[in-house]
Amino acid sequence: MESITAYVISGITTLALLLIAALIANSINFERGSRPRDAARRRTWYWVIAVLNPVLIFVLGYYIFRPDANVMIVKRFIHALSIGAACGFVVYLLLGFVLSRIYKNGKIGHWF
């Protein structure tokens, strides 16, 4: 049960951050000029959030959703949280890549 909670936290956090990354990408204006930096800014934000994702999953899980139970249960939860954070990072990149290909002509296309 604790493991499921950890994986749900990871999944929801990953999707939420992906949504935030997409919103940020779309809120950055196309810049005029011969050397616009908007594409680089979208990419930077995407990778910053990518790094933030496992950290946030772990912080949320450990400080807010940690079960109030014995050490064995907490250990299992933290183990699942670690796997969830790692999977969240991979899924974030994977979904980010897929979205970037789907919307390749749009602002999200700048992620990859």
Added chain:
Amino acid sequence: MMDKLFVIAVGGTGMRCLESFVHLCAIGMFDSREIEVLTLDTDQTNGNKGKVEELIRLYNRVKSSDTLEGGTPNADTFFSTKLNLYRFFTNYSGKGRENYKNLSRLSTGTPDQQRDNQLLSDLFLDNQSVQEFNLAHGYRAQTHLGSLLMYHGITEAARNIAKGGNVQLQERELEQFIGKLELAGEAARVFVFGSVFGGTGASSIPIIPKALQDFVQIRSAGASSIDLGKTRFGATLLTEYFTFRKPDDKQRSSKDDSVIADASFFPLNSQAALQFYQSDPTVQRSYKLLYHIGWPVESKKADGGQDNGKTITGGADQKNACHITELLAACAAYDFFTRESLLDGPKAAYLYKAAAFSDNAFSFTADDFVGNQDRAGEVFANKLGAFFSLAHISLTANGGARGDLGIKAFLNLLHKQKITQYEGISEMECADLNDYFKHFAYTFDKDRFVTGWIYQIRNSIAPGSFIFNSKAFPDNQAELNRLDVGTIFLDEQYHWPKSLISSRYSTFVSKLIESGALEQQKVNTTKEKFLAHLYNALSNSQGFQLN
């Protein structure tokens, strides 16, 4: 079947009207048309002539592809007209051709013939001045001499071609132009640009239809002709709208410059010319439509008020700033080429209109230029605005005016958005487009701001208004940096849309990414597709109701 279109630009003013006409072609006012253009002058080194011919060559480079010189006609896009340029000038540079006296060989023949020829010449042309001034810089407002010599120049070319042998390049080009006119027959519409107050244009407008007809007859030894009753000729009757420095006695003392056009006589010249056109049966029979265009307030200095101590009579130095009357003349050609009425009358009809004038300034709307039939005014404003915005994007936003990437930055932007179909457009082709925009809008010569066509047009009516917001014409780097290219129109409803999180420019780029060239635009080459794509995104952003 669509009529075949021909344009003849005569003299310095005619060349400047042609410049405006070329820009109308560039913004896309003559969709799906191929237009034959003849420049006709006595002064092959004239600055205005050189400038417009270079502009047409640049226009054609913009349209050309590897396989097709000059491109093809397109619809609803920029550079939608195919222009074919022909150049003819009367040659007064060889020995014995410098002035009327030598050219007409007054001192050849028997003594009796010489005396009769001299008496006849003296009857019409002043002996000491008009018969002897150097013709290399044109007819210098001596229209009675000019009409005679321009007619002579055209028919002399026909005789040389008929004889064969040493035919000059300009005579060949004239033959090609007239050959196409002859081929078009009754489907030809010919529009002549020229002033009635100066020299070459005023001399040529009355005789051009007849001279072209006689050219065909002479070259074909009477086997062929042009029916002036059926071929549709139109022309501008452009009265004085600029002035220049009055020549002083020192300049007049030289024999070559003994006759110089004096701008103070331009109103008188205009009045005399209009009376002549009204009463001359040849003009009345030859032309179907004559467009009265004038400038009813004080004429501006053609040299912008700079005084270099000498009146410029012609040559490479004669490069005058453009004036709104020239754009109106180009719009007269648009009217002539698109109208269906008043084209088949037995004698010339006169057309004119007026623009609003208050507080000592004109205010021109789009309808003042092209009327409002079939939303022509909105179509014109949309096209001119789209091209002006694109010029600002290239020159201002993307730094093209200062040698930065210009339009190439757009290709880079599309590349970043993974729109790769335009990658075949070369650096050179981008440079040609940037150059065109510099002619159209502005450029920098080192740190000096140099106005282009649309800035000059606007300056000619300042402080009056002209479709666009005055802030769309910044002339220093600080103001250029602040310019929002989506807000060039006076009327805010045509400003590009924006949202809480998206600037006007960003919204436009989003539209650019979502749009593309359409089949009905009849674009074939990569460059044509790119221009059509830009046109669609710009048109879409401006939001004119065009249907």
